[in-house]
Amino acid sequence: MERFREGAVSFLAENKQTRGSEAFFNPDREFDRNLNVLLIKAIGRSGLDGLDLMSASGVRGLRLAVETEGFKTMALNDLNTYSVLKKNVESNSDLIKSEVSVSSFNAAETYKFGKVFDYIDIDPFGSPVTYALYAMNSIKLGGILALTATDTAALYGRAAKACALKYRSVSCKTSYYNELGLRILLKRIDEIAGIYKKSIEPMIFDVRRHYIRTYIKIGRIKSSTEIDTIYQCPECPNRSMQEEFMCSNCGAEMNRLGPLWTGRLFDRDLVLKMYELSSGLKEKEYLSALKEEEDMISYYTTTEIAKYLKQPEKKNGLLGSKTVLNPKGFRTKMAFKELVGLYSKL
């Protein structure tokens, strides 16, 4: 066990990123935790009851309790790290601005807390779906659910059976695999919310190769649904949100992917506030790009278009609006044939 420092807190954790090790700590997720702190600052609420359901070393919940004014209470919970959590709360006690408690319940037993929360963080190894099923019953209307999924093989289209079992959806390898994964995760969480007569409003996301992180505001159930399928050609980059059984570009039989979330992926006003509050270069860069991102489903990459046309790769900024999800990605309202025509003329 070693002492680490991140943000304003110092804490004991295991000096290795081994799955299942006591008080697992992944320094590579500092950016994601910085965004977490910014989000709580940006919503400008106080007196919140927070639950960091899978705390490990407690770094995330502790940072929220130390670096923000948002929480009246913060419960740090982990099945396996009770004594480390106690020590880490103790060593930061002078800085903590809320009432922090420590517990070691199974994350599937959120009823054991005996209360409902304004903020619940679900950060497991693998899929958050099972835990979301229980947490959804313990979160207030207007509350925030933060979720991480690290089972990217299922969500990014490399493990079809796992995707069907856990997410009740069809994914496959596409150029926009990470957006597809995020939308499939959101679809499943929206379905779970529906069981409790609730709905979801995505606030912001942070999607990387090894994880998807999303923050969702919980609202009342809505009468309309934001779930649909996408038709993807297996032979060329063409895809469509309209029913298209044969590819309008090459005639191949289309794959039907989803169901997936078709609503917005983030709240632009919130991202703008987070941007204004941010000082770190990486966070500023990310939020600045995200606040400009077009609200559209799926993106193309210059790599796939160049490969398809057997032409040199061109700059994505010339073809549409850029996306934080891929440095070579761009979003366009153009139909694929039109896009190909434009690409060839550039």
Ligand SMILES: C[S@@+](CC[C@H](N)C(=O)[O-])C[C@H]1O[C@@H](n2cnc3c(N)ncnc32)[C@H](O)[C@@H]1O
């Ligand atoms: C990825 S780590 C959490 C990392 C932490 N949130 C952070 O930001 O550093 C996942 C944690 O979940 C805990 N865990 C696994 N299954 C659990 C369960 N059923 N109930 C509660 N905690 C669990 C593990 O002990 C591990 O510490």
